[in-house]
Amino acid sequence: xxxxxxxxxxxAKSSYLCVGLDTDIxxxxxxxxxxxxxxxxxxxxIIEATQAYAVAYKPNLAFYEALGPKGWExxxxxxxxxxxxxxxxxxxxxxxIGNTSGLYARAFFDKSASGLDFDSxxxxxxxxxxxxxxxxxxxxxxVILLALTSNVGSSDFQRLEVVKNAEVPHARALFEQVLMxxxxxxxxxxxxxxxxxxxxxxLQRIRELAPEHFLxxxxxxxxxxxxxxxxxxxxxxxxxxLVNSSRAIIYASSGADFAERAADEARKVQQEMAGxxxxxx
Amino acid sequence: xxxxxxxxxxxAKSSYLCVGLDTDIxxxxxxxxxxxxxxxxxxxxIIEATQAYAVAYKPNLAFYEALGPKGWExxxxxxxxxxxxxxxxxxxxxxxIGNTSGLYARAFFDKSASGLDFDSxxxxxxxxxxxxxxxxxxxxxxVILLALTSNVGSSDFQRLEVVKNAEVPHARALFEQVLMxxxxxxxxxxxxxxxxxxxxxxLQRIRELAPEHFLxxxxxxxxxxxxxxxxxxxxxxxxxxLVNSSRAIIYASSGADFAERAADEARKVQQEMAGxxxxxx
Numbered sequence: 001x002x003x004x005x006x007x008x009x010x011x012a013k014s015s016y017l018c019v020g021l022d023t024d025i026x027x028x029x030x031x032x033x034x035x036x037x038x039x040x041x042x043x044x045x046i047i048e049a050t051q052a053y054a055v056a057y058k059p060n061l062a063f064y065e066a067l068g069p070k071g072w073e074x075x076x077x078x079x080x081x082x083x084x085x086x087x088x089x090x091x092x093x094x095x096x097i098g099n100t101s102g103l104y105a106r107a108f109f110d111k112s113a114s115g116l117d118f119d120s121x122x123x124x125x126x127x128x129x130x131x132x133x134x135x136x137x138x139x140x141x142x143v144i145l146l147a148l149t150s151n152v153g154s155s156d157f158q159r160l161e162v163v164k165n166a167e168v169p170h171a172r173a174l175f176e177q178v179l180m181x182x183x184x185x186x187x188x189x190x191x192x193x194x195x196x197x198x199x200x201x202x203l204q205r206i207r208e209l210a211p212e213h214f215l216x217x218x219x220x221x222x223x224x225x226x227x228x229x230x231x232x233x234x235x236x237x238x239x240x241x242l243v244n245s246s247r248a249i250i251y252a253s254s255g256a257d258f259a260e261r262a263a264d265e266a267r268k269v270q271q272e273m274a275g276x277x278x279x280x281x
Numbered sequence: 282x283x284x285x286x287x288x289x290x291x292x293a294k295s296s297y298l299c300v301g302l303d304t305d306i307x308x309x310x311x312x313x314x315x316x317x318x319x320x321x322x323x324x325x326x327i328i329e330a331t332q333a334y335a336v337a338y339k340p341n342l343a344f345y346e347a348l349g350p351k352g353w354e355x356x357x358x359x360x361x362x363x364x365x366x367x368x369x370x371x372x373x374x375x376x377x378i379g380n381t382s383g384l385y386a387r388a389f390f391d392k393s394a395s396g397l398d399f400d401s402x403x404x405x406x407x408x409x410x411x412x413x414x415x416x417x418x419x420x421x422x423x424v425i426l427l428a429l430t431s432n433v434g435s436s437d438f439q440r441l442e443v444v445k446n447a448e449v450p451h452a453r454a455l456f457e458q459v460l461m462x463x464x465x466x467x468x469x470x471x472x473x474x475x476x477x478x479x480x481x482x483x484l485q486r487i488r489e490l491a492p493e494h495f496l497x498x499x500x501x502x503x504x505x506x507x508x509x510x511x512x513x514x515x516x517x518x519x520x521x522x523l524v525n526s527s528r529a530i531i532y533a534s535s536g537a538d539f540a541e542r543a544a545d546e547a548r549k550v551q552q553e554m555a556g557x558x559x560x561x562x
Contacts, residue, residue: 022381062377062384068357068395069350076349095405096343096374097432100303103343114349124376126407126427128434146407151378153409156462162441163452171444174455181437 001087001119001140003189006214007238009055009085014274016239017266018056018089018216019046020246021078023063027251029258039067039074042258044081046250049263053270056242057082058089058216076115087242088119089144089216095124095131102134109138120144122194122216125178129185136186143191144216145182148175148206150196179209188212192242195234198226203233211236218244227269231276239281245269282368282400282421284470287495288519290336290366295555297520298547299337299370299497300327301527302359304344308532310539320348320355323539325362327531330544334551337523338363339370339497357396368523369400370425370497376405376412383415390419401425403475403497406459410466417467424472425497426463429456429487431477460490469493473523476515479507484514492517499525508550512557520562526550 010016021043028042035041047057059078064071082088094104104121111117120142123132135143148158154175161171172180179193192214197203206215215234220227220243227243234241249269253261291297302324309323316322328338340359345352363369375385385402392398401423404413416424429439435456442452453461460474473495478484487496496515501508501524508524515522530550534542 024384060377060381060384062375062381062388065388066384066391066394068388068397069353071395072350072353091377093377093405093408094343094374096341096372097430097434100341100343103305103341103347107343107346107349110347113347114352116349124374124405124407126405126438127374127430127432128437128439130432130434132434149378149408151408151411153378153411153413156409157407157455157459158409160455160458161444162438162455163444174438174441174443177441178438 001142003214003238006055006087009087010239010277013053013055013270014277015053015055015270016241016243016273016277017054017269018058018087018242018244019050019054019249019266020091020218020244021046021057021059021063021250022246023059023250025067027254029254029256031256037070037074037077039064039071040077043074043078045259046262047078047082049259050249050266051083051086053263053266054086056087056089058091058244058246060246061090061092079116079118090116090118090121093122093124093146095127097127098130098134101131105135105138109135109141120192122146125182132182132185136190141190143186145178145191145193147178147193148195148197148202150198150218154196176205176209179206183210188214192216194218198229200229200233203230207234207236212240214240214242216242216244220245227272228276231273231280235276235280237281239277243273282423284495284519287336287368290368291520291558294334294336294551295558296334296336296551297522297524297554297558298335298550299339299368299523299525300331300335300530300547301372301499301525302327302338302340302344302531303527304340304531306348308535310535310537312537318351318355318358320345320352321358324355324359326540327543328359328363330540331530331547332364332367334544334547335367337368337370339372339525339527341527342371342373360397360399371397371399371402374403374405374427376408378408379411379415382412386416386419390416390422401473403427406463413463413466417471422471424467426459426472426474428459428474429476429478429483431479431499435477457486457490460487464491469495473497475499479510481510481514484511488515488517493521495521495523497523497525501526508553509557512554512561516557516561518562520558524554
């Protein structure tokens, strides 16, 4: 999917909501447990209920891997029923040396090899350029590189100040260096960033360093970030935001009305987003 | 597997060789292509041929994921035939927020969930403590944390100098900070490091920071590091080394004699290691 196709969808739906498919077999309604593939049945109901309000879906790979080969089958089937206009994200946080990353890219982008054909994959930056480039070699596909995550552990390394060399006048945080260095690897038509920032000053600083890129923002919803702040300080001329919500939508109810309640929650977020698109775009 | 069990095996086999199962469907001998599961057939032959010389096996997850659900089935079957005394490493380089890492841990450690029961998994440090701890919560299991990798991209971030705070008298490299910070998360009975270092000065510095830990060293063999240097400067009182070789062993021949030639290569490395254990242990 191209950047302009993504933006067109955002305008059409007045939404930049990404629904995270963190589907946990232990949390889905008991009524689905007798389905031949309960994970897929849950995802299908969630996707049908929310597709009018969401522009992207993000399966979290861990939830599928934890179920072994049948989890990968549920993932395949799920990906096939996501409407073609929606942007799909394999939240896999992969990253390895070049030839190995090339195989991970095939795992998520090459349907003839793995059965999967995502639009994008999340990638960890620690191993550097050659761990990211093989994903960027797939035309029409995207890398969403971890820059700043929203968890407590993000302060262990991501926020450390780094000194690139003696000529750098003052230190910057590692995640800022990731934002800067990685822009040499690919354009903003194939590279996005995971940015778990919800504070105005953080978002402004990130937009200084990456004005044009799409940002995938987790941590709004169950994790408690402010959608208003993210939208005001993170939006750019082509929206430039995908804001993820997982649990707050997909587990809005644990009963038989889970899909209906998911739709309600997704609609609420979409309506709030419609207002921000009016105001800040 | 405990540290002392691993050390006992190292002494029994006079070896600290890890064989990397980077099994590529496009590189295995044509004679195996008609097997019902060619990847498994290849791995079985390699494991049978090398198990007298290797103390560990390390499937590289990307190679299996690239094949979709059937790749995961080949991986399951492979893991089941690795001799119980051998240490098994899921080279997966995972890492996510806490609850997601918990599911990745189940994917690799909890056979009842995923069908897999590895002794250890490689984990990327970028997301910090809460991304690593869920793996450490599994008794008897190990995290092998990426510290310094051997690829070109390791200089992009891992070797950047970091300033932790004003009290740090002089900057250290990010990978050194990873070695230091992560030692607060678990003991050397559950935590190892990936260290792609082959130069004497690097290894000495790493042993200053992590004297007791096992190090998983890639890049010896096809990638050209010196086993002598690694052994002389990296070995500690309990050996403390697992040295990986993948392609140089498993693809020693592309013909029908591939297993025999893999055994020859593994034996050569083991014999060299036996000498270093005599000299440096």
